[in-house]
Amino acid sequence: MTLVNAETMHNLTIIAVSTDSHDLLDRAQRVAPTEANLLISGETGTGKDLLARWIHEHSARKDGPYVKIDCGSLPESLLEAELFGYERGAFTGAGTSKPGRFEAAQGGTLVLDEVAGLTLPAQAKLLRVIEERRFTRLGGRQSVTIDARLISLSNVNLFDSVAHKTFRADLFHRLNVIPLEITPLRERPNDIPALVDYFLDNICRRHGKERCELSPDTLSCLRGYDLPGNARELFHILERAVLISREKQLLPNTLPPHLTSSTALMQRKDQKPTLAQLEAVYIREILTLTHGQKSRAAEILGISRKNLYEKMRTYGLPYNRKNQPEDGK
């Protein structure tokens, strides 16, 4: 299922092929129109931002603002001013008055990114504001009723943070009225080919390149890789591959070396490499090491030069080029 929200200016396609992603989107679709506060958790790059925006666009608040604040990167001294705004003279340096993010998000959605990054004092202030549903600008007198739906994002497990007492349980329950958890990409490999397609389309168009595609070997390398950075990392891997490839078909050597090295191949969990695959990769690594010097490579590999040439022919490793074989697998 590919959901496309074409009427907005933002690109809000969410690729969902795996059962996990379908279930997640089902749930998101049901909760989007409600006013419930949501907590979206998932590793970095799994699409938390994208889902938050999608929910906003599918809520009754879609014509209102979508405002995000990164709670993890702001020093505590600035956080309150950022969240609630301030009046002129509220503190040294407050030359003018400024509305905060809560005010900017009135009528819309306020996204608290990296919510686990809030310090305990900041959590206490936030909890009070949420409970009272009112806030006041720093140095201000007039209190404003909150009219923003809260979506919190976290790449750490907030349950653990609560257990370790670095996150207040009462605030956690306020924010986590409905939890949405995004599965790491490596645990929903069925999404990978569709994401690859979608990203390649986007990347090739953006760089004015003819539409590229992955060779079967390249896709299998990607499937065997853990993708700790999830969809974001996948996007960057593909962008790099498109930019360095001379061919329309992206071969394994356009992937970062840590995906295609003999070590990476052997550490794969799903599909172990064949001896021939391993041999091909290893020969390529040694040729790279010797800057293409075949006699030196043959010596390291413990085979004759003639034997090396034969293997290079078998595995399609190029003869020329001083340094790197260019299209080995």
Ligand SMILES: Nc1ncnc2c1ncn2[C@@H]1O[C@H](COP(=O)(O)OP(=O)(O)O)[C@@H](O)[C@H]1O
């Ligand atoms: N299911 C998906 N379909 C399409 N694009 C996705 C999907 N998941 C993630 N992305 C893209 O991957 C990138 C990282 O997603 P993002 O929402 O910023 O992740 P997070 O906030 O969890 O770190 C973004 O460009 C996003 O659009």
Ligand SMILES: [Mg+2]
């Ligand atoms: Mg993010």
